[in-house]
Amino acid sequence: MASISLIPLKLFDKETSIPFVKYRVFAIGSSIAMWIASFILVATMGLNFGIDFRGGTLIELRTQGAADLGTIRSAVGALGLGDAQVQEFGEPTDVLVRIARQTAPNASSVELEQLQQAAVDRVKTALNAALGEVEYRRVEVVGPKVSGELVRGGALAVLLSLAMMMLYIWFRFEWQFGVGAMISTAHDVVITLGVFALFQLEFNLAIIAALLTIVGYSVNDTVVTYDRIRENLRKYKKMPLEELVDKSINATLARTIMTGGSTLVALLGLYIFGGEVIRGFTFAMIFGVVVGTYSSVYIAAPLLLYTGVKRDWANVDGKTLKGAP
Amino acid sequence: MLHFPRWKLTAVILVCALGVLAALPNFLPASVRGSIPAPLPSQAVSLGLDLQGGAHLLLEVDGEGLYRERLLNALDDVREAFLRPEDGGTRITHRRSIDESAGIINVRINDPGDAERAEKALRRLAQPQGLSILGGTEPAHFTVTRRDDSHFALSLTDDYKRQLLRQAVTQSVEVVRRRIDELGTKETTVAPQGDNRVLVQVPGIADTSRLKALIGQTAKLSFQMVDDTIRVSDPQTLLDEATRRRLEPDDGSTRFLPSKDGYTPYEAVRTKIDVSGESLKAATQGFDALTGEPVVNIRFDTTGARKFGEITGANVGKRFAIVLDDVVLSAPRINEPIPSGAAQISGSFTVESANNLAILLRSGSLPAKLAVLEERTVGPEMGADSIAAGKVATIIGGSLVVVFMVVAYGLFGVFAVIGLVFNLALIIGILSALQATLTLPGIAGIVLTMGMAVDANVLINERIREELRAGKTALNALEAGYSRAIATILDANITTLLAGLVMFQLGAGPVRGFAVTLSIGILTSMFTAVVLTQLMVSIWYRLKRPKTIPI
Numbered sequence: 026m027a028s029i030s031l032i033p034l035k036l037f038d039k040e041t042s043i044p045f046v047k048y049r050v051f052a053i054g055s056s057i058a059m060w061i062a063s064f065i066l067v068a069t070m071g072l073n074f075g076i077d078f079r080g081g082t083l084i085e086l087r088t089q090g091a092a093d094l095g096t097i098r099s100a101v102g103a104l105g106l107g108d109a110q111v112q113e114f115g116e117p118t119d120v121l122v123r124i125a126r127q128t129a130p131n132a133s134s135v136e137l138e139q140l141q142q143a144a145v146d147r148v149k150t151a152l153n154a155a156l157g158e159v160e161y162r163r164v165e166v167v168g169p170k171v172s173g174e175l176v177r178g179g180a181l182a183v184l185l186s187l188a189m190m191m192l193y194i195w196f197r198f199e200w201q202f203g204v205g206a207m208i209s210t211a212h213d214v215v216i217t218l219g220v221f222a223l224f225q226l227e228f229n230l231a232i233i234a235a236l237l238t239i240v241g242y243s244v245n246d247t248v249v250t251y252d253r254i255r256e257n258l259r260k261y262k263k264m265p266l267e268e269l270v271d272k273s274i275n276a277t278l279a280r281t282i283m284t285g286g287s288t289l290v291a292l293l294g295l296y297i298f299g300g301e302v303i304r305g306f307t308f309a310m311i312f313g314v315v316v317g318t319y320s321s322v323y324i325a326a327p328l329l330l331y332t333g334v335k336r337d338w339a340n341v342d343g344k345t346l347k348g349a350p
Numbered sequence: 351m352l353h354f355p356r357w358k359l360t361a362v363i364l365v366c367a368l369g370v371l372a373a374l375p376n377f378l379p380a381s382v383r384g385s386i387p388a389p390l391p392s393q394a395v396s397l398g399l400d401l402q403g404g405a406h407l408l409l410e411v412d413g414e415g416l417y418r419e420r421l422l423n424a425l426d427d428v429r430e431a432f433l434r435p436e437d438g439g440t441r442i443t444h445r446r447s448i449d450e451s452a453g454i455i456n457v458r459i460n461d462p463g464d465a466e467r468a469e470k471a472l473r474r475l476a477q478p479q480g481l482s483i484l485g486g487t488e489p490a491h492f493t494v495t496r497r498d499d500s501h502f503a504l505s506l507t508d509d510y511k512r513q514l515l516r517q518a519v520t521q522s523v524e525v526v527r528r529r530i531d532e533l534g535t536k537e538t539t540v541a542p543q544g545d546n547r548v549l550v551q552v553p554g555i556a557d558t559s560r561l562k563a564l565i566g567q568t569a570k571l572s573f574q575m576v577d578d579t580i581r582v583s584d585p586q587t588l589l590d591e592a593t594r595r596r597l598e599p600d601d602g603s604t605r606f607l608p609s610k611d612g613y614t615p616y617e618a619v620r621t622k623i624d625v626s627g628e629s630l631k632a633a634t635q636g637f638d639a640l641t642g643e644p645v646v647n648i649r650f651d652t653t654g655a656r657k658f659g660e661i662t663g664a665n666v667g668k669r670f671a672i673v674l675d676d677v678v679l680s681a682p683r684i685n686e687p688i689p690s691g692a693a694q695i696s697g698s699f700t701v702e703s704a705n706n707l708a709i710l711l712r713s714g715s716l717p718a719k720l721a722v723l724e725e726r727t728v729g730p731e732m733g734a735d736s737i738a739a740g741k742v743a744t745i746i747g748g749s750l751v752v753v754f755m756v757v758a759y760g761l762f763g764v765f766a767v768i769g770l771v772f773n774l775a776l777i778i779g780i781l782s783a784l785q786a787t788l789t790l791p792g793i794a795g796i797v798l799t800m801g802m803a804v805d806a807n808v809l810i811n812e813r814i815r816e817e818l819r820a821g822k823t824a825l826n827a828l829e830a831g832y833s834r835a836i837a838t839i840l841d842a843n844i845t846t847l848l849a850g851l852v853m854f855q856l857g858a859g860p861v862r863g864f865a866v867t868l869s870i871g872i873l874t875s876m877f878t879a880v881v882l883t884q885l886m887v888s889i890w891y892r893l894k895r896p897k898t899i900p901i
Contacts, residue, residue, distance in 0.1 A: 085732070135412045138721040142562065145725075161556065162732035166725040171408065175858070182856040186849050193848060197841060231791060234853055234861040238798065238868070241849030245802075245842040249809070252838045280812045284805040287754050291801030294747025295794055300739035302400075303794055310798065 041278055046271045049327035056212055056324055063219025070222045075229030076165060078179070080126030080172035082145050085163040088156055091117040100155035106144050115301035119162070124148060126169060138168040163302075179233040186237055187211060190244045194251070201332040202251050209325035210243045213316045220312060231306040239313030242288070246281060246321035253277050254326065258334065266330060274326050285318045354888050362885055365877070366772050372779030395782045398789035398863055401737050403730030404553035405561060406859065409526075409720040411518050411546045416718035417506055418450055420514060424475075424492070424504065425455060426621075431471045442468050452505075459500040469494070472502055489513070515546055518717040522548055526720070528713035529564045548720065556729045560706075568675050568719055569710035571627030573658070576669040576681050577604045577618040607671075609678035610697060617678045619671045624661045629654025631691075633711035635704040638696055644704040645696040648711065655691025663687035674707075726859065740793035747797040748774070755804055759811050762901050765886045766807035769878040773803050776874040777867065786870075789863030799871025805842070806879035809835040814901055824899050828891065832884055839880065843872050 045052075076083045097120060098111045108125040127140040145166055152159055167175075187207055195203030214236055221228055253273040261269055289311060296307040372391045375383050386392035399406050425448055432442040443460040459468050476492035489509040497503055506514075519542050527540040530552060539551040552561060609617045631651040638645045650658055661670070662684050671681040672695055679697045699707070728736075751770065755763035777796055781788055814831030822830060850872070853865035 133414070135410075135415065135719060135721045138410070138723055142722050142725070146559065160729060160731065161727075162729045164558070164725065164727040166722070168721075168723045170410070171724040178856045178858075182852050185856070186852040189848050189852065190845055193845060230858065230861050231864075234791060234857060234864050237849045237853045238846075238864075241846035242802070244845040244849075245805070248842045248845060249838055252841060276816070277812075279815075280805075280808050283758060283808045283812070284802070287751050287804045287808070288798070288801035290750040290754050291747040291797050294750050295743045295797050297743075298739060298746055299743040299794065299797075300736060300790075302736065303790055306791065306794065 041275045042271075043275060043278070044271060045274045045322060046267045046327055046330065049323070049330065052323035053327065056320075059216050059219070060212065063215045063222070066219045066222040070225065072218065072222050072228040073225045075227045076123065076126075076167045076172070077230040078172055078176045078228070080141070080167050080169050082122075082124040082141060082148065082167075083163070083165040084122045084124075084145070084148065084152075084161065085114060086120050086122065086152065087116075087118050087160040087162055088120065089118075089158050092120045094120065096155055097122065097152065100151045101148060104144075104147050104151055106148070119301070122148065122152075126167075126172070134170065138170065141166050141168045175230060179230065182233060183214060183236055183240070186240050187214075190240065194244070194248065197248075198251055198255060199335060201329055201334050202255075204332060205325050205328040206244055206247045206251070208328060209247055209320040210240050210317075212320050212324060213239050213243045213313060216316050217309060217313055221309070226305050226308070229305075231303065232309050235306050235309035235313065238310055239317055242314060243317030243320060246284075246317055247325040249280060250274060250277050250321055250326050254329065254334075266334065270326050270329060274322055278322070281318055281322060285314055288314050354885060359885065362881055366776075366882065369772060369776035369779040369874075372783045373775045376778055376782060391779075391783055393782050393785060395778065395788045396785045397733075397737075398787045398792065398860060399551060399553060399726070399733075400728050400790050400860055401733050401740070401788065402553045403556065403728050403733035404551065405555050405558045406724075406726040407550040407552075407558070407561070407565070407722055408543070408724040409522075409548040409550060409565065410723050411515065411522055411548070411717075412719040412721060413511070413515050413518075413546055416514055416518050417453060417511055419718070420506065421448060421450075421453060421455060427475055428455065428457060428472070428504070431475050432468070435467060435471050436474060437467060437470065439467060442471070444468070455504040457502045457504065459502075462500050465500055468502065469496065472504065476504065512545075519546060519548065521717045522720060525714050525716050526550060526565055529709060530561070532709045532713070533561070533564070547723070554730065556727070558725065558727050562722065563706060564709060565720055565722075567710055568716045569627070569707075569713075570675055570715040571630070571711060572623045572673045573625040573661070574623055574671050574673055575620045575661075575665060576671050577620050578668060607673060607676055607678050609681065611678060611680040613681075617671055617681055619673065619678065624670070625650065625654055625657050627711060627715055629657070630711055633708045635701065635708045636694075638694070641696075643696060644699040644701045645694050646699070646704050646707050646711070648693050648695060650691040650693075652691075655689070658691055658693070659687060659689035663689075736790045740790060744793060744797055744800075748800050751800050751804060755807070759807075760900050761890075762807070762811050762814075762887075762899075765883045765890075766804055766811075766879070768886065769807065769883045770800060770803060772882060773871070773874050773878040774800065776878065777871050780870050780874070781867070786866050787863055788867070789860040791860045792863035792867040795864045795867035796871060799868060799875060802846070803871065803875030803879055806835070806839045806875060807883060809839055809842075810880075810883070811901055814899060818899060818901070824896060825891070827899060828887060832880070836880060839876065843876055847872050 092113065094111055094113065098109070101109045101111065101122060101124070106124050106127065110121075110123040112121050113119065114121040124144055127137075127144050129136065129140060132140065145164065149161070187210060190210060191203045191207040194206045217236060217239060220226075221232070226232075250273060253276050254270060257264070257269050257273050257276075261272075264272075292307055292311045292314065296304065296311060299307055375386065375392050376394045383392055383394065425446060428446050432444055435442060442464045444464075445458045445460070447456050448454075449456060457468070457472070459465055472492075472494045476494050477490045478488050490507050491510045492504045493507055495503045495505075523540050523542055526548060527538070530538050530540065530550070533552075533555075535552050535554055537553055539549065541549050543549045550561075550565070555561060604618055605621050606616045607619050609615060611617075629650045630648055631654070632649045634647050636645055636647045637643065649655075666684050666686060669681045669683050672679045679695060695707070748770070752767045755766045755770075757763070759766065774796070777799065780786075810831050813835045814827050817827035817830045818824075847869055850865045850869040854862055854869070857865055
C-alpha cells in the first residue's frame with residue numbers, strides 16, 4: 026500500500042459558489058409545473074396498477090422457442106375471463122399474462138375468492154393445450170380482500186412515512202424545516218407517480234417499497250443540507266438568510282453529488298443485471314434518487330426563505346437550544 | 351484520534367470477526383456446512399420463496415359458513431331438548447326452522463302452556479354449565495329472545511362466534527399441516543395469521559394444483575340413512591322437489607343432496623348423522639377385489655365400529671348414503687350387518703383421487719371451508735435465475751461503488767471500501783444468524799445499502815477536506831471531520847431507518863425482505879463506516895504520521 030500513491034480525483038477542490046437561491050423562483054416554479062403535470066397524468070392516463078392492487082392473476086411463463094403472443098392471446102381470450110393482457114417480458118421466450126379480477130353478481134366473499142383460483146386453473150389448462158411444453162415461472166393470484174388491504178396499506182405507508190419524517194425533523198430542527206422537508210419529499214413522490222403514469226409502468230407493491238426508499242433517501246439528503254444550515258445559523262448570526270442558505274447548499278454540494286453518484290452507480294448495476302422482475306422497482310429508485318437530489322438542493326433549502334427561520338439559536342426567551350447535538 | 355482504547359479495538363475486531371464467521375457458511379457447500387462444530391455459526395441465509403421456488407398461499411377460514419353449520423347443529427339440539435326435556439316432563443311439541451341469512455333459529459311452541467318450560471329448556475341450551483378452561487364461566491353460546499307468547503328466536507353470541515373462529519383456525523392449521531406433510535415436502539410453514547387466516551408456505555413445489563386440492567376440501571365424511579319415504583319416479587319431479595326443499599327454510603329432518611353415484615342426480619338423505627368421519631381410525635387407497643377399481647378402504651374406531659354395526663344391523667335392506675362435504679359419493683344397500691367396522695368407499699375414483707381422499711380422511715376434516723385469498727408461486731428455475739441475477743448485480747454494483755470511492759477519495763476511499771466489505775459480511779452474517787428471510791428485493795436492498803453506506807464516508811471525507819481548506823492541521827482536520835460528521839450521519843440514517851420501519855410494518859412478503867436488509871444494512875453501515883474506518887485511519891496515522899492528508 027505504501028508504494029502505490031492513490032491520488033484522488035478531486036472533483037470539488039474548491040468550494041463552489043453557485044447562486045442556487047437566486048434561481049429559486051425558477052426552480053420552485055418548474056417544480057409546481059411538474060406537480061400539476063403529474064396530477065394530470067395520473068388523473069387522465071391513470072396508473073397501471075398491478076394485480077397487487079387491482080386483484081387478478083399474473084402468470085409468467087417461458088416457452089420452448091420464441092413465444093407466439095397471438096396464439097396465447099386467442100387461447101386466453103377464448104375463455105371469456107374478461108380483460109386479459111399478454112406481453113413479452115424481457116426475453117422473447119418469456120411471456121407475461123395478466124387476467125383481471127373475476128367478479129360475479131351476488132357471490133359470497135368465499136365464492137369471489139374461489140373465482141380467482143378457478144380462473145387460474147382454466148388459463149393453465151388452455152395454455153397447456155395451446156402451447157404444449159410450458160414452464161410456469163411464476164404464478165400470482167390476488168383476491169379482492171387482499172388487494173383491498175394492500176391498496177390501503179400501501180397508501181397508508183407512504184402517507185405515514187411522510188408524516189413521520191416531518192415530525193422527526195420538526196423535533197430535531199424546527200417546524201419550518203419539517204414543512205420544507207415534507208414538501209420537497211412529497212414532490213419526489215408525486216413526480217415519480219407522474220412518470221409511472223406517463224410510461225404506464227406497472228405499479229405494484231414493490232414500487233410502494235421503492236417510494237418509501239425514495240422518501241428515506243430524499244429526507245436523508247435534505248437533512249444533510251439542513252444540518253449545515255443549522256450550523257451556519259449558529260456560526261454566522263449576522264449573515265442575511267439568502268446568503269447563508271446559498272453558502273450551506275454549496276458547502277454540502279460535493280457530498281450530495283458524491284453520495285448520489287455512488288448510490289446511482291450501485292442501482293445501475295441492479296438495473297442492468299438484476300433481472301426483469303425487479304426492473305420497475307430499480308427504475309423507480311434510480312429516478313427517485315435523481316429527483317430526490319434535485320429537490321434537496323433546489324426546493325427544500327430555498328423553501329426556508331419563504332417560511333423564515335429563527336436566527337438566534339442560542340438561549341431565546343429562556344428556551345434551550347432545539348436539537349443540539 | 352490517536353487514542354483508541356484497547357477495549358474498543360478488541361471490540362471492533364471481535365465484531366468484524368463474528369460477522370465474517372457468521373457469513374462464512376453461505377460460501378461453503380452444504381456438506382461442509384454440516385460438519386462445522388457446535389458453537390460456531392453454521393447456518394446459511396434463509397432463502398425466501400422467490401429465490402428457492404415454492405408456493406405461498408394465504409387462506410381464510412369461512413367464518414360465515416362455520417356459524418351457519420353451528421346453527422344447523424343447534425336445530426338438532428333443540429329437537430333433542432324438547433323431545434326429552436331435562437325437567438322430566440312430557441315432550442314439548444313445536445315447529446322449528448332456520449333463517450340462514452339472518453342467522454336465527456325460530457322455534458314456535460304448539461301449546462302456549464309449554465312456553466315456560468320451553469324457555470327454560472332453551473336457556474339451558476344457550477348457557478352451557480360448567481367452567482371454561484381458564485376457570486371463569488363459559489360465555490353464553492346463544493341469545494334467546496322471546497318474540498311473543500309462543501315464539502322464540504335463537505342466535506349465536508358474538509363471544510361464542512369469536513371462540514368458534516379461533517378454534518377453527520387452530521384446528522385448520524393442524525389439519526392442513528397433516529395434509530401437507532403427506533406430500534413429503536420439508537420445511538413447510540403452516541401458521542395462523544390474524545384472527546381468521548392461515549399462511550401456508552411450501553418450498554420446492556412448482557405445481558400447486560394438488561396442494562390446493564388437498565386444502566380446498568373440507569372432507570367432512572358422514573354416514574346417513576337414505577330417506578326411503580320419498581318416492582319419486584320422474585327425474586324432473588325429483589329435481590323440482592330438491593330445488594324446492596333447498597330454497598325453503600329447512601325443518602331439518604331430510605335434505606336433498608347432490609349425488610355422484612351415477613344413478614340419480616339427487617338423493618333424499620336424513621340429516622341425522624349416524625356415524626361421522628371423526629370415528630375413522632384409518633383410511634387407505636386400495637382396489638376393489640371384484641372390479642379392480644380404485645377404492646378407499648376405511649376402518650372405524652371401537653365406538654364408531656359399534657355404531658356402524660348397530661345401524662347396519664337395524665337397517666338391513668335399506669340404503670345408506672356415504673356423504674362427503676354434502677355430496678353423496680354412493681348410496682349402497684345394506685345387505686347384512688357389518689360389525690367389523692370396516693367399509694369400502696367406491697365410486698368413480700382414479701388412483702390419484704382415491705389417494706387424495708384417503709389423505710383427506712386421515713388428516714381429519716377442516717372445521718370450515720378455506721378460501722385461497724392470495725397465491726404466489728415461483729418455479730424453481732425462476733428462483734435459481736433470480737439468485738444468479740442477484741449475485742451478479744451485487745458483484746457488479748459493489749465493484750462500481752468500489753471504483754467510484756477509490757477514484758474519488760484515494761487512500762481514504764480504500765478505507766471506505768474495506769469498511770464496505772466488512773459491512774457486506776456483517777449484513778450476511780446477521781441475516782444468517784437471525785435466519786431472516788432473504789428475498790430478491792432483499793438482495794436489491796443489500797446493493798442499495800452498499801451505495802448508501804458510503805454516504806457516511808463521503809460526509810466524513812468532505813468534512814475533512816473542508817477543515818483542511820480552512821487551514822487546520824492534519825490531525826485536527828481528521829478529528830473535526832469525524833466528530834462534526836457524526837451528528838449528521840445519525841440524523842440522516844435514522845430517517846431512512848424510519849422509512850424501513852414503516853415498510854416492514856405495512857409491507858408483505860418480498861417487500862418485507864427489502865425492509866429487513868435495508869434496516870440491517872443501515873445499522874451495520876453506521877458501524878463500519880464510522881467506527882471501523884476511524885480505527886483504520888487512526889492506525890494509519892500513527893504509523894505514517896503524515897503532514898498532509900491525501901484526500
